[in-house]
Amino acid sequence: MRTANQTPRTAGQRLGWMGVVIVSGLVFFFLMAPVMAIIPLSFSSGGYLLYPLPGLSLRWYQEFLGSARWMMALRNSMVIGVSTTVLAMLLGTLAALGLSQWRSRLKPLVLAVLLSPMVVPVVITAVGLYFFFAPLGLTNSFAGLILAHTALAVPFVVVTVSATLQGFDQTLVRAAASLGATPLAAFRMVTLPLILPGIASGALFAFATSFDEVVVVLFMAGPDQRTLPREMFAGIRENISPAITAAAALLTLFSVALLAALEALRRRGERLRAGGA
Amino acid sequence: MSAPLASLKLRLRRVERARQLRHAVLILPLLLFLGFTFLVPIGTMLWHAVDDPDVARVLPRTVAALHGWNGQALPGEATFAALAADLDDAAREQTTSTAAKRLNYDVAGFRSLLMNTARHLEAEPPAAGDAQATLLAIDPRWGDLESWGAIHRASGPLTDFYLLAALDLHRTADGHIAATPAEQAVYVDVLLRTLEIGFIVTALCLLLGFPTAYLLASLPARQANLFMIFVLLPFWTSLLVRICAWIVLLQGNGLVNGLLLWSGLVDAPLRLIFNRTGVYIAMTHVLLPFMILPLYSSMKAISPAYMRAAASLGAPPWRAFVQIYLPQTLPGIGAGSLLVFILCIGYYITPALVGGGGDQMISYFIAFFTNETVNWGMAAALGTVLLTVTTLLAMAYARLVADRQTTGGLK
Missing domain, CATH: 1.10.3720.10 (MetI-like)
Incomplete structure (x- = not known):
């Protein structure tokens, strides 16, 4: 639907609109360029990260998939990511359910506390966790990393589930x-199915947060807990082997899948809400 | 208002309060979790910015002797003797370097000053009443107000040293806040x-x-x-x-x-x-x-x-x-x-x-x-x-x- 202020009528308006289109086009190109540039390189047969490609091959995928280091990093990332997601989903959904109906003067303060891990620079959280967890023996451990990642990821679950609950009609309960x-049966059979898309997209956010997190890992992980981003950080720092582009391409594919899943959830949520109204 | 109505109102309010409590209880697990994994760690970080226990632990007598020192003149023989005694203990417990590291943050070269002094004192302990002369003979920097000021400032248990340093400020020997020289300010x-x-x-x-x-x-x-x-x-x-x-x-x-x-x-x-x-x-x-x-x-x-x-x-x-x-x-x-x-x-x-x-x-x-x-x-x-x-x-x-x-x- 085009509306009055967007349909260019005068020459000046047309010129302005053209300017917007050109700048936006360049911005889209700027945003997509890195992602587009790195994927072809992962299929290069050469040992350097340069264009033009000397030939095509899957050797860097073979190296990535055959490397014990990369595979351990992938496994660590999955273990930490899934555990973080489960923990953040449970805690975050419970809190969002409570928040949606809780009325108190303390609510803005509590909300600020629950969401603050999103705003506080990760380096500060990481330093604090390092100081606090080191004497407790939680550094160099999976438990410590999962706890830390859950703290960083849980606000996203609170936000997405709360947003779903805002459109939720309490008269249904x-x-x-x-x-x-019973309250439990009502939750299981009425509330849960309706807010499920919100919980699921919160879970995706939580997983992505943990899966892409590297600062806390840099501070707290031992050699046995190195994750995929941590391995990539080391790779970029030291010397970029083309195997890193295979990792990057696979991670990008993963982001596409994540984005598609989120979009599907959003649509489903809209449909459910439209049906429920 | 009739009695049954009032009691109904009371009961309604009680039910509502119980409901609100139930909602609050749902938030509690996350609040406790973030307390442990976020709030307390941030608090720990803030605490480390002002926490300063090392020097008082390693050099307790010196810190006590410097208590109330105004930074205008060199401390007396008692303080020198306290430092010599503290360094003697620290050498035995091998804690000298902890204090030396902390003091070195404040005054560059303090690490070598303290370690060197400790080594000399171990070789030839000062005679009674002769601590000041001995220390000054080992290193003339013990005659600087700045050296004693550094120990005084690091007496703990709390310090504003790090926070001031983060803003390119420091305290002088007599306790005033001054700007760090331009070549060291970063x-x-x-x-x-x-x-x-x-x-x-x-x-x-x-x-x-x-x-x-x-x-x-x-x-x-x-x-x-x-x-x-x-x-x-x-x-x-x-x-x-x-x-x-x-x-x-x-x-x-x-x-x-x-x-x-x-x-x-x-x-x-x-x-x-x-x-x-x-x-x-x-x-x-x-x-x-x-x-x-x-x-x-x-x-x-x-x-x-x-x-x-x-x-x-x-x-x-x-x-x-x-x-x-x-x-x-x-x-x-x-x-x-x-x-x-x-x-x-x-x-x-x-x-x-x-x-x-x-x-x-x-x-x-x-x-x-x-x-x-x-x-x-x-x-x-x-x-x-x-x-x-x-x-x-x-x-x-x-x-x-x-x-x-x-x-x-x-x-």
Whole structure:
């Protein structure tokens, strides 16, 4: 639907609109260029990260998949990411459910505390965790990393689930109660299915947060807990082997899948809400 | 009011209170969790910025003897004797280096002064009443007020030494606060550099983000959704992947320089990475979506009726844009800019990988003091400075976003 202020009518307006289109086009190019540039390199048969490609091959994928270091990093990232997601999903959903109905003068303060890990620079959180966890023996451990990543990821779950709950009609729960459902049954059969898309997209955010996190890992992980981003950090610092581009291409594919999943969830959420209204 | 009604009201209130309590209980697990994994760690960091136990532990008698010292004249023989006795104990318990490390932060060369003195005292302990002469013979720096001032300042249990140092300030022997000499002052520069990079990246994001958000908000939904992928895909792509890609693109023989050389715009490859240019390019790339998304949602909320009304009243398009459209996007501009700025000044990974030595921001020094030199006090003090700046900006952001919600995006 085009509206009055967007349909260019005068020459000046047309010129202005053209300017917007050109700048935006350049911005889209700027945003996509790095992602687009690195994927072809992962198929290069040469040992240098340069264009033009000397030939095509899958050797860097073979090296990535055959390397014990990269595979351990991938496994560590998955273990930490999945554990973080489960923990953040549980804690975050419970809190969002409570927050949606809780009325108190303390609420803005509590909300600020719950969301602050999103705003506080990660380096500060990482230093604090390092100082606090070191004497407790939680550095150089998976448990410590999972706890730390959950703290960073949980605000995203709170935000997404809260957003879903905002469109949620509480009379549905009352209706269920009036039909004899226990609170738990009402939650399981009415509330949960309706807010599930919100929980799922929160979980995706949580997983992505942990999967891409490198600052806390730099401070707290021992050699046995090196994750994929940590390995990439070391790779970029020391000397970029083309195997890193294979990792990058696979991670990009993963981001595309994540984005598609989120979009599907958003659509499903919209449909459900439209159906429920 | 009749009695049954009053009791009903009371019961209702009780039920409501129980319900509210149930809701609060649901929030409690997360609150406790974040207490353990976030609040207490941040508190620990803040504590380390003022905690100063080392010197008092290693040199207890000296610290006690210096209590109440005014810093105007050299302390008396009793204090010298206390130091000699403390160093004797410390040598036996092998704790001298702990105190030496702490004092060396304050006065350069203090480590060797203390270690050397301890070694000499071990070889030939001073005779009674002769401590001052012995120490002065070992090292004339024991005759400097500054040396004793350093011990006095480090007496603990709390100190403002690290926080002052983070602002390029220090205390003189007699307790006044003075500016650190220009050749040693670094942290104010680092903070200013951090803010400068923050401003420039924010400005670049606004400059590039505004037209883009405008286009996305103006296009029909189907097309807008399609173009939105170009914003969201990089947003969801791993930070390390993007940094790696920029290094590949911007390096001396990379794609960008190749194109520039080929087109004849330049004769020699430009230095585009591992310097400030690289930091600006990579940071703008990372943060641009954080500008576009809030701008987009604020522009989406502007009813086209306003622009139509302005046009029907005879306003030329540019005037309608400046006077009607732009003011309505101001909350979006404010929110997006603050968000980008807050995120930018806290970044560590991107500048560490694509910047040079002179492009490192405050986060780099926090990490450096934590991991490399293990000067936790300094790391914590710089962290406190960064946290303070961030908190103030975040409060402004929360205000701005809350205002926008109450006015529905208008005004």
